[in-house]
Amino acid sequence: MMQYDKIEGLDKEISKLIMGNDNQVDYEQASILWDHWIEVGGNSFDNAHIYGDGSMEILLGKWHKSRNNLKDLVIIAKGAHTPNCNPKSISSQLSESLDRLQTESADIYIMHRDNKEIPVDEFIDVLNEEKNKGRIKIFGGSNWTLDRFKEANNWAKNNNKDGFRILNNNLALCKMINPLWDGCVSSNNQDILNYLYDSQIAHLSWSSQGRGYFLPDEITKKIEEDITASETWREPGAHSSGPLSCFDNEDNRERKKRANELANKMQTTAQNIAGAWPLNLNFPSFALIGPRNIKEINSSLNNLDVNLSNDQVNWLNLITNN
Secondary structure, three states, X not given: OOOEEOOOOOOOOEEOEEEEOOOOOOHHHHHHHHHHHHHOOOOEEEOOOOHHHHHHHHHHHHHHHHHOOHHHXXXXXXXXXXXXXXXXHHHHXXXXXXXXXXXXXXXXXXXXXXXXXXXXXXXXXXXXXXXXXXXXXXXXXXXXXXXXHHHHHHHHHHOOOXXXXXXXXXXXXXXXXXXXXXXXXXXXXXXXXXXXXXHOOEEEEEOOOHHHOOOOHHHHHHHHHHHHHHOOOOOOOEOOOOHHHHHOOHHHHHHHHHHHHHHHHHOOOHHHHHHHOHHHOOOOEEEEEOOOXXXXXXXXXXXXXXXXXXXXXXXXXXXXXX
């Protein structure tokens, strides 16, 4: 059963699982998937200007128009990806995304990357301008380091501006060893986790289930072989995007072993233990998922049925050995 949480600044509750709109290329197939998503209680969609050169935003806009359900949805728009990570591109790409999505405003806007050559105040200023125009409601940053994120929010506070309400990094039980794409940042870092706990800033995790790393070994290996060929699009700067290339090392193999051990005790799967891990952290934490069919949606819903104690969360992440 779907679960929901709130993010400061939004009047809508958001489903804890968020539909990643980065792999649907056929309108009829996408409609079947998204109709089921609504039936099971999902209401949030993660989009980006770069996905499919805009084609996936267009599909979602067409779908919600045909269903007349925009008011019930939480629309996330992302833009300003490298090499166009600059204040001007935030505004120009947002205009294109809103047009494709057939909406006047995005509930959440997220910068897809950071550009450390640009002072944080320039980004905060333009994001506040877009908010004041009513084109976005709240905003955040994806693949931002903790230092830059804190610097941006400190500047915003000191200058009576709205700051980032959301961090959108990778946050999976398996720590990212080799970034999937240039500029990717993992939040499975104790300093970031402590900051999120202390500030209660919301986190939206991409690749929250480790791209299949916690599936049985033979399946993980098959995904490693097939995943690159099956991608419907690739971000600039992409390297191998398989679970082994990105996540496999000694520590993560131990995390997978512990997930399997706990799964046996809880009569579930290691994949669902791993999928539940970011959802059970002590701050508003949401997980982006990328199902390609109804079966994969239903499998991810099982993550919501796994309740982990703080001790189990820490043990799975190798913080404790008990």
